[in-house]
Amino acid sequence: MANETGYSVAVLGATGAVGQQILKTLEDKDFPIKELKLLSSKRSAGKQITFKGENYTVEEAKPESFEGVDIGLFSAGGSVSKELAPEAVKRGTIVIDNTSAYRMDENVPLIVPEVNQEALKDHNGIIANPNCSTIQMVAALAPVRDKYGLKKVIVSTYQAVSGAGLSAVEEMKQQSQDILDGKKANPEILPVGGDKKHYQIAFNAIPQIDKFQDNGYTFEEMKMINETKKILEDKDLAVAATCVRLPVETGHSESVYIEVENGSPDVTELQEVLSAGDGITLKDNPAEQEYPMAVDSVGLPDVFVGRIRRDLDNDKGYHMWIVSDNLLKGAAYNTVQIAESLVRLDLIKK
Amino acid sequence: MANETGYSVAVLGATGAVGQQILKTLEDKDFPIKELKLLSSKRSAGKQITFKGENYTVEEAKPESFEGVDIGLFSAGGSVSKELAPEAVKRGTIVIDNTSAYRMDENVPLIVPEVNQEALKDHNGIIANPNCSTIQMVAALAPVRDKYGLKKVIVSTYQAVSGAGLSAVEEMKQQSQDILDGKKANPEILPVGGDKKHYQIAFNAIPQIDKFQDNGYTFEEMKMINETKKILEDKDLAVAATCVRLPVETGHSESVYIEVENGSPDVTELQEVLSAGDGITLKDNPAEQEYPMAVDSVGLPDVFVGRIRRDLDNDKGYHMWIVSDNLLKGAAYNTVQIAESLVRLDLIKK
Numbered sequence: 001m002a003n004e005t006g007y008s009v010a011v012l013g014a015t016g017a018v019g020q021q022i023l024k025t026l027e028d029k030d031f032p033i034k035e036l037k038l039l040s041s042k043r044s045a046g047k048q049i050t051f052k053g054e055n056y057t058v059e060e061a062k063p064e065s066f067e068g069v070d071i072g073l074f075s076a077g078g079s080v081s082k083e084l085a086p087e088a089v090k091r092g093t094i095v096i097d098n099t100s101a102y103r104m105d106e107n108v109p110l111i112v113p114e115v116n117q118e119a120l121k122d123h124n125g126i127i128a129n130p131n132c133s134t135i136q137m138v139a140a141l142a143p144v145r146d147k148y149g150l151k152k153v154i155v156s157t158y159q160a161v162s163g164a165g166l167s168a169v170e171e172m173k174q175q176s177q178d179i180l181d182g183k184k185a186n187p188e189i190l191p192v193g194g195d196k197k198h199y200q201i202a203f204n205a206i207p208q209i210d211k212f213q214d215n216g217y218t219f220e221e222m223k224m225i226n227e228t229k230k231i232l233e234d235k236d237l238a239v240a241a242t243c244v245r246l247p248v249e250t251g252h253s254e255s256v257y258i259e260v261e262n263g264s265p266d267v268t269e270l271q272e273v274l275s276a277g278d279g280i281t282l283k284d285n286p287a288e289q290e291y292p293m294a295v296d297s298v299g300l301p302d303v304f305v306g307r308i309r310r311d312l313d314n315d316k317g318y319h320m321w322i323v324s325d326n327l328l329k330g331a332a333y334n335t336v337q338i339a340e341s342l343v344r345l346d347l348i349k350k
Numbered sequence: 351m352a353n354e355t356g357y358s359v360a361v362l363g364a365t366g367a368v369g370q371q372i373l374k375t376l377e378d379k380d381f382p383i384k385e386l387k388l389l390s391s392k393r394s395a396g397k398q399i400t401f402k403g404e405n406y407t408v409e410e411a412k413p414e415s416f417e418g419v420d421i422g423l424f425s426a427g428g429s430v431s432k433e434l435a436p437e438a439v440k441r442g443t444i445v446i447d448n449t450s451a452y453r454m455d456e457n458v459p460l461i462v463p464e465v466n467q468e469a470l471k472d473h474n475g476i477i478a479n480p481n482c483s484t485i486q487m488v489a490a491l492a493p494v495r496d497k498y499g500l501k502k503v504i505v506s507t508y509q510a511v512s513g514a515g516l517s518a519v520e521e522m523k524q525q526s527q528d529i530l531d532g533k534k535a536n537p538e539i540l541p542v543g544g545d546k547k548h549y550q551i552a553f554n555a556i557p558q559i560d561k562f563q564d565n566g567y568t569f570e571e572m573k574m575i576n577e578t579k580k581i582l583e584d585k586d587l588a589v590a591a592t593c594v595r596l597p598v599e600t601g602h603s604e605s606v607y608i609e610v611e612n613g614s615p616d617v618t619e620l621q622e623v624l625s626a627g628d629g630i631t632l633k634d635n636p637a638e639q640e641y642p643m644a645v646d647s648v649g650l651p652d653v654f655v656g657r658i659r660r661d662l663d664n665d666k667g668y669h670m671w672i673v674s675d676n677l678l679k680g681a682a683y684n685t686v687q688i689a690e691s692l693v694r695l696d697l698i699k700k
Contacts, residue, residue: 154607156506156605158508158555158594158596176526180526180527196639197638199639200645203598203599203644203645204598204601204645205596205603206643207603207605207641207642207643207656207671208639208641212636212639215659216617216636216657216659216660217662238661238662238663239662240607240661240662240663240669242506244603246508246597247598248555248597249553251554253557253594255557255592257504257590257607267566286562286566287562289541289545289546289547289558289562291558293555293556293557294554294555295550295553295554309566309567311590312565312567312588312589312590313502313588313589314588317590319592321557
């Protein structure tokens with residue numbers, strides 16, 4: 001489809017960490033855009049952003065902003081999505097929402113295109129993009145599940161600060177410089193902007209991402225647990241998560257233990273199944289010290305998998321190390337992939 | 351026992367990261383020392399070190415250095431221990447070895463005093479101090495095992511660079527500064543000094559500690575697996591480990607999943623069992639964002655445990671977050687504790 005006959009696209013949260021990556025991905029993938037609107041909160045309105053060599057002025061997002069918009073890519077926080085997504089849908093926009101606002105809504109498909117693109121057909125105007133840490137794990141687990149079934153998943157995450165926004169990245173850098181200069185860190189944002197206490201992230205590991213729930217798990221951990229079951233359409237899959245924030249700018253890593261249901265593939269077989277998986281790049285050669293790492297994943301859309309090895313006590317148990325750019329496959333790239341799937345499945349009424 | 355009637359103690363590797371902490375711990379605990387020898391490689395010999403206000407000159411370690419020495423505290427690397435520990439034992443010294451050289455030797459007790467101090471009675475001159483990441487985990491698991499039995503342990507570690515020595519700490523700081531200055535990092539040591547490839551540790555997470563074994567696990571992972579079984583005296587305990595190096599100066603963190611054998615204690619009961627455990631400090635109040643963190647553990651001998659919660663799918667499964675200063679309880683402090691146990695159990699022939 002040529003660009004002059006493309007879609008009217010609005011990016012809400014265009015000035016944020018994920019918004020910027022959405023624009024870059026739309027550019028890189030040459031998504032067919034007829035008209036582009038860059039939207040934000042009142043605070044960021046008026047900023048200038050260049051897209052494909054053209055200058056755009058960011059406008060304040062209002063319900064009317066979505067008149068005539070085919071696809072709205074939302075990443076301006078959950079409360080903004082709660083307010084504006086229904087308004088956009090009312091005006092005929094299909095919203096791909098990158099916040100947690102609608103992910104567990106049973107009327108909203110939660111999509112990782114390589115895994116459950118077909119679920120898009122049941123959409124009611126809003127489509128949810130899963131949490132960053134969920135996307136990369138589910139992308140890697142799907143081909144294993146397809147071949148051997150999946151019984152249990154236990155994940156411990158190693159998550160980058162850019163998942164908490166650009167201000168968290170700045171905080172990490174400032175704290176790092178302060179500590180290298182022999183000064184004290186001055187925590188104001190992390191682990192969670194809106195929470196009561198703030199802790200040093202530089203040269204530390206914080207076992208809290210998002211707020212705590214009554215059951216002792218954080219919301220991030222519950223997202224990984226519930227979203228994984230929803231995307232894999234398997235309520236009985238046992239999923240456990242411990243989510244930890246690290247002083248890494250971009251690139252989430254995950255130490256994942258799984259138990260398969262059928263068979264007991266050897267590592268070579270599992271490596272083959274994973275390398276054949278959509279969007280997965282195997283990087284797994286211990287003899288050559290080859291394994292995925294956060295800094296190597298930055299700017300790439302792949303989900304990298306390595307350190308695959310069989311559990312020494314359970315012949316249906318395996319360990320692996322999954323790494324991906326949390327702003328790309330974990331957010332912006334998956335969002336644009338969902339838009340592409342909508343086009344491919346001819347689900348956008350014009 | 352008064353100091354004038356104390357022991358002749360030699361510290362081998364006195365100038366290293368762990369050696370320095372051993373001296374500090376001997377000082378803090380006022381261990382009964384009659385005579386102190388500071389030993390090192392030829393390269394570091396001649397350096398001056400102050401202990402309890404007195405100046406000591408570091409001497410090159412030779413077999414004869416151990417004449418008349420009651421207790422030798424070794425932390426100068428595995429090959430040095432292999433060479434000098436038998437020589438020291440021949441001269442009547444009891445060696446407490448902080449390297450991996452003798453840990454899995456069936457004639458050598460592997461000791462975490464709170465857990466298996468009694469095994470010291472079978473020593474044959476050499477006693478091994480476990481790997482740092484093992485010690486803190488086993489210290490936390492022991493009281494749980496004592497009360498409920500233990501079936502399975504799956505750990506993912508978040509390990510500090512000081513575990514790889516002072517030069518690794520310097521490398522991390524230099525790389526951090528270079529990256530903050532917009533320059534490239536220049537990796538020369540980590541993940542493993544003697545391995546083929548070196549990777550950036552600043553603002554990264556490296557899923558390799560120590561060299562890879564033929565089975566795809568690193569030596570560090572196999573140490574955690576085998577040492578845990580040996581210390582807990584349970585060959586059938588299922589233990590799996592994924593060991594990851596972080597840009598943290600000091601303080602190892604561990605995300606640990608366990609399955610107990612008997613009963614299904616609620617979280618409050620488990621918290622009580624853990625706080626009653628020797629050397630354990632519970633820090634577990636999600637409502638107040640209280641949990642252990644690496645930077646808070648530095649300089650303290652405690653093993654901190656928090657984020658205790660029941661698995662949502664297995665009522666015998668629990669998750670917890672275990673943090674300790676890898677140079678203290680993980681190394682120096684445990685080493686000196688072993689020496690104290692030898693005194694307490696009257697196992698040092700004079």
